[in-house]
Amino acid sequence: MAEVHDGAAGSEVEKHETAAPAPATAVVRADRIPNPGFPPERLRVTDLDPKKEKQAERTVSGLFLLSIVGSIIAVVAYIVLPIEEGNPGSVRLNNLFLGVGITLGLLGIGIGAVHWSKALMHGHELVEQRHPTRGSDESRTRAVEIFRESNKESGFTRRSLVRNTLIGALVATPIPAVALFRDLAPEEDPIALLKQTMWEEGTRLALDPSGVPIRASDVTIGSVFHVIPEGLAELESHRLEEKAKAAVLLMRLPPDELNIREGRETWSYDGIVAYSKICTHVGCPVALYEQQTHHLLCPCHQSQFDVANHCEVIFGPAARPLPQLPITVDDEGYLVARRDFEEPVGPSFWEREL
Amino acid sequence: MSTTAAAPATGSTEAVPSRGMRFTGWAANYVDERTSASTAVKALGRKIFPDHWSFMLGEVALYSFIVILLSGTFLTFFFDPSMTEVEYEGSYLPLNGIPMSVAYATSLDISFEIRGGLLMRQVHHWAALLFVASIGLHMLRVFFTGAFRKPRELNWIVGFLLFVMAMALGFTGYSLPDDLLSGNGLRIIDGMIKAVPVAGGWISYLLFGNEFPGTDIIPRLYVLHIMLLPAITIALIGIHMVLLVVNKHTQFAAPGRTNDNVVGAPVMPVFAAKAGGFFFIVFGVIVLIASFFTINPIWNYGPYDPSPVSAGTQPDWYIGFADGALRLIPSNLESVIFGYTWSWGVLIPLVGLVLFLAVVALYPFLEAWVSGDKREHHIAERPRNAPARTAIGAAGVVFYAVLWAAASSDLIATHFRLSIEGVILALQTLAIAGPIIAYLVTKRVCLALQRKDREIALHGFESGRIVRLPGGEYIEVHEQLDDYERWKLVSYEEYQPLMVRPDDRGRITVRQRVRAGLSRWFFEDRIAPVTVRELEQQKH
Numbered sequence: 090m091a092e093v094h095d096g097a098a099g100s101e102v103e104k105h106e107t108a109a110p111a112p113a114t115a116v117v118r119a120d121r122i123p124n125p126g127f128p129p130e131r132l133r134v135t136d137l138d139p140k141k142e143k144q145a146e147r148t149v150s151g152l153f154l155l156s157i158v159g160s161i162i163a164v165v166a167y168i169v170l171p172i173e174e175g176n177p178g179s180v181r182l183n184n185l186f187l188g189v190g191i192t193l194g195l196l197g198i199g200i201g202a203v204h205w206s207k208a209l210m211h212g213h214e215l216v217e218q219r220h221p222t223r224g225s226d227e228s229r230t231r232a233v234e235i236f237r238e239s240n241k242e243s244g245f246t247r248r249s250l251v252r253n254t255l256i257g258a259l260v261a262t263p264i265p266a267v268a269l270f271r272d273l274a275p276e277e278d279p280i281a282l283l284k285q286t287m288w289e290e291g292t293r294l295a296l297d298p299s300g301v302p303i304r305a306s307d308v309t310i311g312s313v314f315h316v317i318p319e320g321l322a323e324l325e326s327h328r329l330e331e332k333a334k335a336a337v338l339l340m341r342l343p344p345d346e347l348n349i350r351e352g353r354e355t356w357s358y359d360g361i362v363a364y365s366k367i368c369t370h371v372g373c374p375v376a377l378y379e380q381q382t383h384h385l386l387c388p389c390h391q392s393q394f395d396v397a398n399h400c401e402v403i404f405g406p407a408a409r410p411l412p413q414l415p416i417t418v419d420d421e422g423y424l425v426a427r428r429d430f431e432e433p434v435g436p437s438f439w440e441r442e443l
Numbered sequence: 444m445s446t447t448a449a450a451p452a453t454g455s456t457e458a459v460p461s462r463g464m465r466f467t468g469w470a471a472n473y474v475d476e477r478t479s480a481s482t483a484v485k486a487l488g489r490k491i492f493p494d495h496w497s498f499m500l501g502e503v504a505l506y507s508f509i510v511i512l513l514s515g516t517f518l519t520f521f522f523d524p525s526m527t528e529v530e531y532e533g534s535y536l537p538l539n540g541i542p543m544s545v546a547y548a549t550s551l552d553i554s555f556e557i558r559g560g561l562l563m564r565q566v567h568h569w570a571a572l573l574f575v576a577s578i579g580l581h582m583l584r585v586f587f588t589g590a591f592r593k594p595r596e597l598n599w600i601v602g603f604l605l606f607v608m609a610m611a612l613g614f615t616g617y618s619l620p621d622d623l624l625s626g627n628g629l630r631i632i633d634g635m636i637k638a639v640p641v642a643g644g645w646i647s648y649l650l651f652g653n654e655f656p657g658t659d660i661i662p663r664l665y666v667l668h669i670m671l672l673p674a675i676t677i678a679l680i681g682i683h684m685v686l687l688v689v690n691k692h693t694q695f696a697a698p699g700r701t702n703d704n705v706v707g708a709p710v711m712p713v714f715a716a717k718a719g720g721f722f723f724i725v726f727g728v729i730v731l732i733a734s735f736f737t738i739n740p741i742w743n744y745g746p747y748d749p750s751p752v753s754a755g756t757q758p759d760w761y762i763g764f765a766d767g768a769l770r771l772i773p774s775n776l777e778s779v780i781f782g783y784t785w786s787w788g789v790l791i792p793l794v795g796l797v798l799f800l801a802v803v804a805l806y807p808f809l810e811a812w813v814s815g816d817k818r819e820h821h822i823a824e825r826p827r828n829a830p831a832r833t834a835i836g837a838a839g840v841v842f843y844a845v846l847w848a849a850a851s852s853d854l855i856a857t858h859f860r861l862s863i864e865g866v867i868l869a870l871q872t873l874a875i876a877g878p879i880i881a882y883l884v885t886k887r888v889c890l891a892l893q894r895k896d897r898e899i900a901l902h903g904f905e906s907g908r909i910v911r912l913p914g915g916e917y918i919e920v921h922e923q924l925d926d927y928e929r930w931k932l933v934s935y936e937e938y939q940p941l942m943v944r945p946d947d948r949g950r951i952t953v954r955q956r957v958r959a960g961l962s963r964w965f966f967e968d969r970i971a972p973v974t975v976r977e978l979e980q981q982k983h
Contacts, residue, residue, distance in 0.1 A: 114962060115816050116937040120975040124934065125926035127699030167558055174534045184561045188734020195727030202720025210713045217491040217705045219691055219821060222594040270649065279648030297750050315750060330654040333749035366750060371634025371769065371789060373627055374752045388754045389631060390770045391853055391863050404864055406769055408777035408788045436634035437786040438644040442779045
């Protein structure tokens with residue numbers, strides 16, 4: 090072992106520098122305990138016993154052989170374990186044996202190589218000196234010189250007009266790139282789109298996903314229906330976009346338990362109420378209905394809405410009640426919307442109240 | 444022990460080189476005359492890497508990334524990110540006839556038609572989970588040992604960016620199969636984006652190429668996931684490695700190890716064999732897990748539809764802290780100012796998370812400013828020897844853990860038969876009180892451990908030998924440590940709080956007051972290392 094330094098403050102790495110940086114609030118004690126230097130080396134069992142060395146050699150090559158066997162197993166498994174249509178068991182078998190074969194192939198090499206390095210390769214620790222990370226004074230001086238020279242030769246600071254117009258041009262060039270991104274989406278106003286849904290006067294409430302219209306008489310007390318507007322299931326395009334806004338939950342409560350808000354007397358029909366299914370928090374479907382308490386629960390972030398009290402938030406991170414869809418029945422007894430929601434459904438956005 | 448000890452004896456082989464050796468020599472010469480490769484071998488071939496189990500965490504991250512690249516490339520051969528609607532006609536009978544996107548259908552095909560496809564999907568997913576986990580643990584190792592100090596602050600930033608990239612890669616990849624679970628994840632992202640002041644609605648519209656969900660998001664995420672983000676990640680890994688070589692690895696204090704040397708195994712052959720072997724072990728373990736344990740069974744979830752959702756939805760674990768933050772916000776936080784909607788319920792967690800990550804990224808600079816220490820540090824500290832830092836780290840870990848637990852609040856409630864309201868209230872309390880308690884407890888534990896170290900360094904350890912003195916008194920004999928054992932306990936950095944002093948113009952600036960305050964906070968409670976004099980006195 091060459092020289093031993095004391096590993097505390099003011100070490101050689103700093104002393105290489107022209108001016109050692111101040112240790113600031115570090116305490117550097119004069120009588121700190123010195124580094125005792127390297128302890129005597131401890132030999133491994135494979136260094137001492139040729140038999141053990143031979144044994145380790147056999148173990149390593151055994152592991153490498155195991156790896157070859159594993160790779161063969163993998164190929165054999167690939168061939169003899171085909172996937173049969175409609176048989177998930179065949180997928181599982183293929184996955185398992187192919188995987189185990191590949192695993193053996195990999196672990197054999199890995200464990201073998203590590204064992205080789207630990208048991209058989211030259212085991213002494215070696216020492217390398219560190220040097221200060223900063224460049225030598227010579228290269229730093231030269232670097233500064235190079236910058237000066239190139240500044241002089243180009244006139245970068247002297248010709249300030251050239252420099253400033255260049256900076257201006259560089260700032261301006263990315264602007265077209267920003268503009269190019271406008272056509273990521275079609276030429277429409279997204280805010281207007283967010284404020285309307287597929288529901289309109291007379292749209293029948295239909296079952297999700299079948300699209301079968303719902304009669305008021307089908308809705309018994311305590312039941313809940315997942316609802317879409319009639320016609321949504323047949324949409325050729327934008328079906329999911331419309332569904333993401335128009336999905337509704339339909340529930341019937343005993344009329345005496347339902348607190349109807351002032352101005353919404355005509356929005357429900359005989360205890361049947363319809364509320365947007367899209368959570369006002371971040372838009373998950375509020376899919377869980379607790380019949381006894383008339384609470385709706387969003388499974389994503391556990392916001393809870395009280396259906397009996399116009400779906401006001403009673404727990405969780407949501408900030409607004411679920412919007413109510415005004416409904417009534419048509420001549421044939423089917424439930425229909427009176428009109429679209431009176432406020433945007435789903436998560437809040439900047440222009441929501443405008 | 445010296446740098447030349449390993450040089451093989453070359454004398455005897457010079458006589459008659461074998462054919463193989465002659466070919467090797469010719470090939471090496473051919474390459475070197477065209478590439479100057481010998482310079483690189485000379486510079487790096489015997490470079491020293493210190494050994495410690497915790498140094499493997501970063502290696503695990505690197506190797507799992509390689510596994511991700513390999514398995515991911517396989518998946519791209521079969522996956523089609525299109526959101527065009529098709530009716531499923533495939534091997535998985537329960538979904539037959541159901542309309543779904545091509546992306547979801549091809550994900551099912553990879554799982555049920557392609558031999559080894561399911562294995563590769565699971566290898567890819569497990570490797571991704573391991574990638575983020577090992578980066579997180581690696582960051583904690585670097586943080587708690589102070590390995591981010593000069594000259595490694597910039598590499599900390601590079602590593603932090605890699606952590607962010609890993610999460611971004613994870614989230615974009617998770618979304619690609621377009622299944623119900625990941626679709627709801629995107630729905631949440633959409634809801635969060637819409638809450639962004641001024642431009643939220645527009646950003647969402649442009650990102651999704653229409654109203655949510657649109658038919659563009661999966662192809663767009665695919666391009667990010669397989670091209671842009673991996674390219675950035677590979678570039679960052681490159682910078683991370685170059686800086687690692689330039690700065691050389693830190694090492695733990697041990698006899699003979701100083702701030703000026705690196706003690707360990709040389710790249711060729713020992714480190715190369717160990718690290719190369721370790722790559723195969725990491726790869727092998729990932730494949731082993733993927734062969735036995737299902738991950739992300741998309742066929743159980745069904746295709747994305749904005750209306751259904753299953754109870755107990757969970758994001759992948761590394762997004763959990765963000766989802767948990769959303770869940771902990773109290774109800775009804777929203778205000779309308781001049782007609783514009785501020786959705787605080789989403790904005791507060793969003794800004795909070797950004798601030799939390801900013802503190803993580805900038806911590807090295809804060810600590811450097813407080814201590815004013817401009818020296819290079821190459822000895823990894825034991826966490827107890829930097830009580831304030833360790834306590835801050837513990838507080839951060841607890842904060843993260845509480846948010847993470849909150850992402851499973853519903854499962855905690857159902858599994859332990861608690862009310863969801865009670866669980867949320869407990870977690871809200873813990874999110875605020877937990878970090879404070881963790882800070883105080885950790886700091887005390889560190890100081891107590893330092894005191895214990897000092898005690899052992901000075902008075903030795905209890906030997907377990909009870910001796911009866913002639914007077915009848917029993918004592919337990921203490922045995923002194925030898926110099927090598929003691930070194931680990933006494934070789935650490937010590938700081939004292941900054942004194943506020945007037946500057947050249949006789950003024951005490953606010954900046955200096957703040958720094959002095961922080962310095963007191965960091966260094967007021969400290970245990971000085973044992974000195975030679977104390978040790979001498981003890982012996983007499």
